[in-house]
Amino acid sequence: MRKKIYIFIASVIFAVILWGAISLSDLYYTNIYVKLTLTNFPQGYTTGSPVPEKIKLRVRGQGWKLVSLNIGPEAEFRVSVGGDSGMQQISLYNYIETNRWLLSDVDIINLHPDSIKFFVEKIISKKLLVTSGLDIEFKPGYGLATDITFTPDSITVWGPKSLLSRMNEIRTIGRIPGPLDSRTATVAGLPSLRGFTYSSNSIDVILDVQRIVDKQFDNITVIVLDKPSTREVVLLPNTVNVNIRGGIVILGKLKPEDFRAFVRYQNVVQDTTGSVSPEILLPKNVTLQFLKPERLRYVIRSF
Template sequence: MRKKLYIFSASVIFAVILWISISLSDIFYTNVDVKLTLTNFPHGYTTGSPLPEKIKLRVKGQGWRLVSINVGPETEFRVSVGGDSGNHNINLYNYLESNRWLLSEVEIINIFPDSIRFFVEKIISKKLPVISGLDLEFKPGYGIASDIIFKPDSIVVRGPVSFLRTMKEIKTINKSLNLLDLRTETEVSLPRMNGFDYSSSLIEVVLDIQRIVDKQFDNITVDIIDIPHRKEVVLLPNKIAFNVRGGIEILGKLKPDQFRAYVTYQSLVQDTTGSVTPILEMPKNVTLQYLKPDRLRYVIRSF
């Protein structure tokens, strides 16, 4: 019984293989996506023009040939720049002969797009700071407590002169991080742009995530700056209270002497309302919520 089962299974497998072999010998039509590659640039030149990463070929051929194209190594449609700079308007049908691997395997029915335009220009280098493209979402009550750290914080970018000379920074790709509630380290890539390369394409990012809280400071003396000779200024009152917000670890270390409140004599002279808002200098990574009082009256005396 078992022997008969083996014979039956082998017969079925052989029949399937025979059917596939016969079927794939027929002629089929299909679409094939092929990587577009530009070659033969002049030394030190490239293009930053927007070009399709792949082109679509409508092809006709035996099933075996079409299968080998789709499941084999990634194939390229190579277009020579011809060693020239400036504007290029290329009809891709004119490059079928230089891509003989296609013609020897299948018949090309259609190419999309059938033409490309690009500008070949000089390559320059420029060092640019890295900025964040991250989309951050925090758990309730949490947030970013200090500046995002990038490692490296700047990179050397090589690319076409017309693009690179106007660039002031390089932004990472968009990456979403959700429900953050503690210090986080991650890696993020820089965007792939035609004609560009980087001294480092992978950036390490450090996020200082903390619980965000408020802290009150009272009885902070307000100084008066640049009082002229034989002038006296009295502030009413001369002390303020204020509330600041920031990460719990940062606020926990803050002392009153890290803040400075003041008004300038010039602002008093220019004032027409009888009261002024004091200026408050604060440490990094904290934000002011309110001043109390937010305006101070004053008296100027001469002697």
């Protein structure tokens, strides 16, 4: 009985293989997508034009040959730019023969797109500031206590003149696994832009993540700036309470002397309401929530 089962299984496997071999010998139509690569730019030239990353080929061939196209390494459809600069419009049909190594055993029915248009221009270099384009998730109640630190904080970028000349920064990309609740060091990448290269392709990143809290500092003295020697301005009251928000470690190190509150004499004499709003100079990496009181009355005396 067991021997019959083995014979049956072997027969089924043989039948499947035979059916597959016969089927894959037939002609089929399919769509394949191949990477479009521009080559042979003039020395010192490139393009930043939005050329498609891939093109779609409608092809016909034996089944087993079409299967090999889809399961093999990523193929490239190469287009030689040659020695020309300026605006180029190229029919991709003109490059089918030079890409026969890619599709030697199949027939190409059509291509999409069938032509491309791009601008070939001079490469320039420029130093750009690195800024954040990171996707960051924080644990509830936590956030960045200081600015993100990038190393290097600027890089040299080479790229097409028309685009690079208008750029002043390059933004990092990527998502930081979270939620974050402590200081985190990681590495971020840079965007892949056609025609661009970087002096460094990865950026070291430090995120100073702390619990974000509020803290109040009372009785901060308010001074009057630019007051003539023949005038005296009495503020009522002459102190304010300052409520700020920031990282718990940063707020824990602050003292009342780290704050500066003032009013400008010119604002006092131009006022028509009888009170003025004080200005506050805050320490780094904190934000003002509110002042109390928000406005101060005043009395001007002459000598």
